[in-house]
Amino acid sequence: MKKPDNHILVIFGASGDLTFRKLIPAVYDLHKQELLPEKFAVVGASRTDLSDEKFREKMKDGIKKFANYKEDNEQVVNDFLKKISYISVDTEKKEDFQKLKNHLLKLDNDLGTDGNVIYYLSTPPSLYGVIPCLLGEAGLNNNENGSWKKLIVEKPFGYDLESALELNKKLSKYFKEDQIYRIDHYLGKETVQNILVTRFSNGVFEPLWNRNYVHHVEITSVENIGIENRGGYYDSSGALRDMVQNHLLQLTGLISMEPPSSFDSNAIRNEIVKVFQSFRPFNGRDIQKYSIRGQYTSTTIKGEKVPGYREEKGVEKESRTESYVAMKLFIDNWRWGGVPFYIRTGKRMPTKVTEVVIHFKRTPHFLFSNQNQVNSCNQLILRIQPDEGVLLKVGMKVPGQGFNIQNVNLDFHYSDLSNAYLPTAYERLLHDCMIGDSTLYQRADAVEAAWKFVDPILKAWKNDHNIPVYGYPAGTWGPEKADEMIEGKNMTWRYPCKNLEGDGIYCEL
Ligand SMILES: NC(=O)c1ccc[n+]([C@@H]2O[C@H](COP(=O)([O-])OP(=O)(O)OC[C@H]3O[C@@H](n4cnc5c(N)ncnc54)[C@H](OP(=O)(O)O)[C@@H]3O)[C@@H](O)[C@H]2O)c1
Incomplete structure (x- = not known):
């Protein structure tokens, strides 16, 4: 080191x-x-x-x-x-x-x-x-x-596009871009960095990592807690600013970027910026069609009353700030043309989890009896937290008569490397700055490109009161409306559990 x-x-x-x-x-x-x-x-x-x-x-x-x-x-x-x-x-x-x-x-x-x-x-x-x-x-x-x-x-680097541009201008008055390190602690997580290693140190994935083989990509980062004592801050921010503009778009960038020419910080960051610049902009009616916002409503979980978002301390009674966002976005480039990226984040979900799921396309021809079911479940799951690891779901023959197929998991858990020291995100990022490595820090152009994508949604949500804020009972997976976004036969959001292998709609409750 x-x-x-x-x-x-x-x-x-x-x-x-x-x-x-x-x-x-x-x-x-x-x-x-x-x-x-x-x-x-x-x-x-x-x-x-x-x-x-x-x-x-x-x-x-x-x-x-x-x-x-x-x-x-x-x-x-x-x-x-x-x-x-x-x-x-x-x-x-x-x-x-x-x-x-x-x-x-x-x-x-x-x-x-x-x-x-x-x-x-x-x-x-x-x-x-x-x-x-x-x-x-x-x-x-x-x-x-x-x-x-x-x-x-x-973070946060600005509140919207205008304030982000203004902030970058102020920062650059006395500091040059190569002196500035914009921290997003998500990028300091080992498992986020492992996305780069999984993609670029294994020849087996790259040929499949494109529109020819990937049906869609799903990125989830949810929490089971509510807004805790941060009502005042959260109500003026919301999930789109707090999670999507930074963490979820960064994850999208790492999943979808082209291989960089070297492991140099600018080479990597150049590729991420290109992804951000390729996001298909949301215009007019797209906003309602491709982005869903929600707020948790009060409910009783295990005999305990859980308050709704609008009942939380520091939150306006008529607040329209979102505690949940689901979006369908497209990256208009040769690799990803036509592949939907579904991203979602929310508070008061059934569990706390962050993961990326690459859903592969079905085989071109059905041979086996329950092929339908199995084909729709060919997934590569990159688990950021908890139970950090990688899991590939594949169909295998059930022993016995006939050709019955079952999904099985090929998995790797970080915890298996029991003697490896896992630095915290801040430890990793502070040390990187000390040695002058800005790879995992955000550059001004990336911040601005991310805001440019998100800004029209923020403006429409603020100004157009015909765009609904959907309710969802605390402890569930968000508004039903978000389920309609996922297109494809037998396709739904994955319902992940604390452990990497687990799934099921109510698994942690
Ligand atoms: N906490 C987290 O986990 C977390 C995670 C990610 C990002 N962040 C970001 O990191 C920043 C700090 O978060 P925090 O949770 O540590 O906030 P905090 O507890 O409110 O601390 C703010 C600090 O700023 C100082 N300060 C306020 N006004 C000042 C002034 N005029 N001149 C000099 N110092 C001043 C305060 O100390 P005095 O009152 O003594 O001046 C205090 O030390 C925030 O922008 C937050 O968004 C925090």
Whole structure:
């Protein structure tokens, strides 16, 4: 594993939830694996007035709860915490950035971090355009005398196409595109990366991976929980912004991209952008036909009353924000012309699962008695979470008289690699940024292309109240209307369970 250059990691939003639960535990795990540089420091920055000691105490708690190496003894964690300091910074006060500059200069002098800095923006999104400008104005942005400065930006990247363009413009005022790392933690998941490996390290799939052999592709990312305590945020966002524009379109890109010319970050990202640019735009009536939005309604599950979306705290009583989206989209290029991609995401579904299913076409001629049934079920399932793995459903002869066929599973579970260390998504992505590998980060053009595709749907949903918001009882697989989208004899959405092999409409309830 490549060791990063010496540097300082500055986290804006250090008193927040993400720093506590994900970022510092991830940095600690990197430290434990000796993947941090010899000369390294973390600076936490947010408005709250905290001493170094208080901040370290809080971070220790985060490590103890959320790090992969959470069982470590106190002394080992305390040694790591010496690398962390805290500084109070308010974006309303320009002078705070001068204070930050002095703090960084002192640390750099004391430690010898060679002037290299990563700034991590983990603040409310409204500050993503503000902080880079303040850094620029304080002269904290430039790669100078062989040193580098990088900027990691958390999601969301904009609220719609216009705000995404505006944000990219602000970011690019003081930082060059190769200094900017837009993080989508989905891409940091091992199993998402395994899509690339499955596709491009196995000669057997590529000949089938196209319109000649694939009937349709299904991408599902659902949760059994509701919106929890995030009502205020969620109601102004919705599933299309929260999940589809970023995670599900990224998954679609990885599944459908052309083989890149090399494993270089730009070569890969070029291919993903081409997919996004090939999405058939939704116009007028297409929006209602090819996109379904829904909201969960209250119901009783196992004797317990579950509130509907509009009854959740922070949600408007008449809200039309979607907690569920299903879409049918087309990629207009030579590989995928005419192949529907069905994607869906939702809250309060029967289980929590993310997976991709490649449904292959039937054999051209039926030979066996129950061929109908078997042919419709030839599927390759790439399971992102949980029970991560790969499963191929094939028809096999049932032993005995005649030629009866049954579907069987050829499967691989990640858990079978029992001694493999699985880094968290943030660990993987932070390390990638430290070593300058942006492959799994989003480029400006990809973000803009994804928004360009989604924007007409957002606008129509907002402005046209004739487009229905379908209800679905909490704990079910979404509005019935979404079932009508899937075309083909005996074709339905797959109803996945917690375990990769399982399926069935009510399996987790
Ligand atoms: N939490 C997650 O799991 C998660 C996952 C994916 C993406 N994200 C994104 O990551 C970002 C951070 O999420 P979070 O959950 O950590 O949010 P959070 O708990 O609300 O934390 C926000 C942080 O920003 C600081 N802040 C707010 N206004 C500031 C200002 N004017 N100047 C300086 N600092 C300011 C806050 O601290 P002070 O009040 O002390 O200033 C706090 O440390 C969000 O944009 C979110 O969308 C979060």
